[in-house]
Amino acid sequence: MAQLTLNVNQTNYTITVTDTGMPLLWALRDLVGLTGTKYGCGIEICGACTVLVNGQPQKSCDMDVGSAVGKSITTIEGLSANRSHPAQVAWIANQVPQCGWCQSGMLMSVAGAMNAGHHGASIVNEVQNVCVCGTYQRIKTACTNL
Numbered sequence: 001m002a003q004l005t006l007n008v009n010q011t012n013y014t015i016t017v018t019d020t021g022m023p024l025l026w027a028l029r030d031l032v033g034l035t036g037t038k039y040g041c042g043i044e045i046c047g048a049c050t051v052l053v054n055g056q057p058q059k060s061c062d063m064d065v066g067s068a069v070g071k072s073i074t075t076i077e078g079l080s081a082n083r084s085h086p087a088q089v090a091w092i093a094n095q096v097p098q099c100g101w102c103q104s105g106m107l108m109s110v111a112g113a114m115n116a117g118h119h120g121a122s123i124v125n126e127v128q129n130v131c132v133c134g135t136y137q138r139i140k141t142a143c144t145n146l
């Protein structure tokens with residue numbers, strides 16, 4: 001057992017883990033209680049589990065919780081107050097989500113691409129997340145003015 005403190009959405013959470021090698025995704029969902037970050041493939045492919053770590057996109061199934069200590073983690077719950085991040089505004093305006101499962105990870109990847117200086121089509125090229133509902137065309141449209 002180990003006690004770790006994670007900084008998530010600018011709040012410190014102290015959690016007890018049995019293994020510091022636990023995926024950050026499990027810690028966020030089961031120990032911190034933030035379930036907006038989704039489990040998809042678990043093998044670093046789909047991107048449903050994407051969060052921001054120090055502002056950059058990170059697949060949380062591919063990062064052990066011990067490595068997240070001391071870093072600034074942002075989940076979909078902390079992307080903005082009141083869904084006001086420009087990507088969220090564009091997503092709503094273009095009615096991007098269908099089932100929604102991939103969308104929190106998708107938005108975090110888009111936000112991370114924006115943080116890295118990408119705009120418009122450049123964001124679309126950067127984001128490799130999978131959407132099994134096929135919302136790609138709407139994503140492309142929503143990213144046009146970002």
Ligand code: FES
Nearest residue numbers: 040041042047061
């Ligand atoms: S659940 Fe992490 S990449 Fe698919």
Ligand code: FES
Nearest residue numbers: 099100102131133
């Ligand atoms: S909206 Fe359903 S998986 Fe993307």
